[in-house]
Amino acid sequence: MRSKKIRVIVYGLGAIGMLIAKHLYDKEWAELVGAIDIDPSKVGRDVGELLGLGSIGARVAHDDEAIGFIKNSNVDVVVHTVTTYLDKAYKQLEKAINAGAHVVSTSETLAYPWYRFPDLANKLDALAKSKNVSVIGTGVNPGFIFDTLPAFLTSVCIRVDRIKVVRSIDASKRRYPFQKKYGLSLRPDEFYDKMKKGEITAHVGYAESIMLISSMLGVKIDRVVEKQEPVIADKHMKTKYFDIPEGHVAGIRGLGIGFVNNKEFVVLELIASVGRSDYDEIIIEGVPPLKWRNEYGTSGDIATAAMVTNMIPKIVNAKPGLLTMADISIPSIKVNI
Ligand SMILES: NC(=O)c1ccc[n+]([C@@H]2O[C@H](COP(=O)([O-])OP(=O)(O)OC[C@H]3O[C@@H](n4cnc5c(N)ncnc54)[C@H](OP(=O)(O)O)[C@@H]3O)[C@@H](O)[C@H]2O)c1
Structure with a gap:
């Protein structure tokens, strides 16, 4: 079992990001160290407060300070739950990678990015390899039921x-x-x-x-x-x-x-x-x-949050670059690591 907890930031605290944040807070092996959003009603607050848990020492930073925030928080994995299309998500993913974090994203088009965005996919793959981190898109669908x-x-x-x-x-x-x-x-x-x-x-x-x-x-x-x-x-x-x-x-x-x-x-x-x-x-x-x-x-919102959460221990041990579910050994719940 791993002795050090995996340090995670949730990038995009919407419906799915909040669910994942709650799962991460409950996981023995994870430490939720913060979140990133643009919503003024969330930025500057504590994630625990937004979840109704009271303060847990995990601040919500604005997207504009994302790179510094991820770097300074010594983050292992960024969970990205902002948007569907890779062209819109690219800047956020780039920030996470440049800050040295692995990324698990719910962006649907990132599940197999060479179909709709081949150039961006190759660029992302090269960037991830240059920073020695892994990036994957997953969820319930794409990610599980249909594939x-x-x-x-x-x-x-x-x-x-x-x-x-x-x-x-x-x-x-x-x-x-x-x-x-x-x-x-x-x-x-x-x-x-x-x-x-x-x-x-x-x-x-x-x-x-x-x-x-x-x-x-x-x-x-x-x-x-x-x-x-x-x-x-x-x-x-x-x-x-x-x-x-x-x-x-x-x-x-x-x-x-x-x-x-x-x-x-x-x-x-x-x-x-x-x-x-x-x-x-x-x-x-x-x-x-x-x-x-x-x-x-298959309850889609819970299943997406679960798949992303359970992918975190796998991504920290995966090969560097832009990956798909085809590169991951059989996914399962991760009770201990
Ligand atoms: N693969 C799958 O199976 C699967 C399953 C479920 C969801 N998804 C996808 O996951 C994504 C998230 O879903 P959701 O329902 O949670 O959506 P959502 O509620 O709209 O959440 C997105 C969050 O990101 C914030 N945001 C927007 N721009 C941002 C930026 N530049 N930096 C940081 N945060 C930003 C939004 O703030 P504002 O509200 O202020 O804009 C919002 O809080 C969607 O693209 C959805 O389609 C995929």
Whole structure:
């Protein structure tokens, strides 16, 4: 067991960052030494106070002082929970790496950054190697349900012809930023307009998950198709955060397909709408055929916070550079290290 605690800073104290901060506070092997945000209601305060735990001696610094703060706090790992797209996240990741910290990020496009941002991915990889630190993007999805878990299941197959994953989510149980980015309560025309302008995104990561599976299985994907459409409320609905009139958006139905030789090899279906039953299902067509199903669904926010937390002890011992889940030995909960 490791005698020294792993010193961690959470970069981005939103819904997911706060959950992770709470997990880290409870972990024997971790020391939460601070956080970074831009929200004036958080900057300068103690993370423990924001969590309702009282002062724990972990200050929230502003993004402008990030490099000095990370360096001076002698941080081993920065948990980055700010934003989805790598071009927006790049500056923050660069600061963490330049300050000498390993990074575990929930940025969806960082899960397989060579798909959407190949130049930035190569730049980040070179920077991480020059500073001898490791960087990874992970979470529940991408990171687990649509990629690592189905790839792991194929370890008992001698042949795989097709992988299909269905993730069904009751959107009303998810955090505010999730419901907002899925367009809940918008009119369908507003949904399409905001999706086009990038003001909302719904799920990002179908392609990243497909490319992760491809890299894990050593299968060359020729073409990826991604699409998302709104699920329309057939009656008046309400969540903790949104009032949804009949005919407005109550969720989304999304699809990612990876083709090999013009045949579907990976099919990822996400249906997240108000009142839907929660379940995850993976069907592997091959030898032997497999069907895995989680009747409870995988609680996305808790699962993301857990995956990131459990990745911390792995990243401090990983090879330097920009990594993906394909580089990590089988993930598991980390009770002691
Ligand atoms: N891979 C996965 O499975 C997975 C799962 C869940 C979430 N995610 C992703 O993780 C990210 C965080 O999710 P969330 O729901 O926690 O979002 P959120 O509530 O919006 O949290 C983001 C936090 O970062 C802060 N922030 C913005 N710009 C910053 C900067 N330059 N420096 C430091 N902090 C900054 C925000 O402050 P303001 O509020 O003041 O802007 C906010 O507190 C999102 O991109 C989400 O899509 C991925």
